[in-house]
Amino acid sequence: MRSNYIYLRGNLGVDPTLKTSAGKMTVASGTLATNSQHGEGESSIRYTQWHDVVAFDDKAHELLMYKKGAFVEIEGHFSYRLSKEGKPTKTVSVVVDRIAAISAKTATSPQSTDAPST
Numbered sequence: 001m002r003s004n005y006i007y008l009r010g011n012l013g014v015d016p017t018l019k020t021s022a023g024k025m026t027v028a029s030g031t032l033a034t035n036s037q038h039g040e041g042e043s044s045i046r047y048t049q050w051h052d053v054v055a056f057d058d059k060a061h062e063l064l065m066y067k068k069g070a071f072v073e074i075e076g077h078f079s080y081r082l083s084k085e086g087k088p089t090k091t092v093s094v095v096v097d098r099i100a101a102i103s104a105k106t107a108t109s110p111q112s113t114d115a116p117s118t
Contacts, residue, residue, distance in 0.1 A: 004077040006094055008051060009102065010034035012070045016055075016063045028060035029053065032074060032094070054079070055096035062099055071103040 013031035021027055032053050037046045053074060055063040066072055075098040080090050 002077070005075070006078060007073065007075050008032055008034055008094065009073045010051075010071070012066055012068055012072060013050060015068050016053075016066065018060060018064055026057050026060045028055045028063040029093075030063065032072070052091070052093040053096055054093045055099070059096050059099070063096055066099070066101065070101065072099055072101055074099050 010032045013033050016028045016030035019027050019029075030053055032051045033048050034051065035046060035048050037044055039045055053063070053076070074094065074096055076094045076096045079093045079095045081093075082090065
């Protein structure tokens with residue numbers, strides 16, 4: 001069993017972007033919005049959390065197939081790094097190990113069924 005594991009379902013917040021690192025690694029990045037609700041009825045509170053997602057090489061190209069608003073599930077692991085200035089501020093990203101469409105807006109299917117947020 002893996003100890004650094006995360007499973008998320010949500011909507012992509014932006015079209016993923018593609019870059020090539022200095023070491024010739026393909027990197028795609030974007031954001032994923034997940035929704036939660038606490039309480040019930042009139043007193044319930046709903047909020048959205050944003051997660052930075054990043055994918056490498058083959059997974060980067062797979063992530064690029066999805067567009068802003070796509071309702072997807074992502075399995076991956078956390079990656080922590082210090083700021084570029086070396087300050088103690090941590091940046092947390094979810095590294096994509098697997099991505100699957102639940103209801104997708106993809107590059108090949110611009111028409112999409114809007115799915116309810118989870």
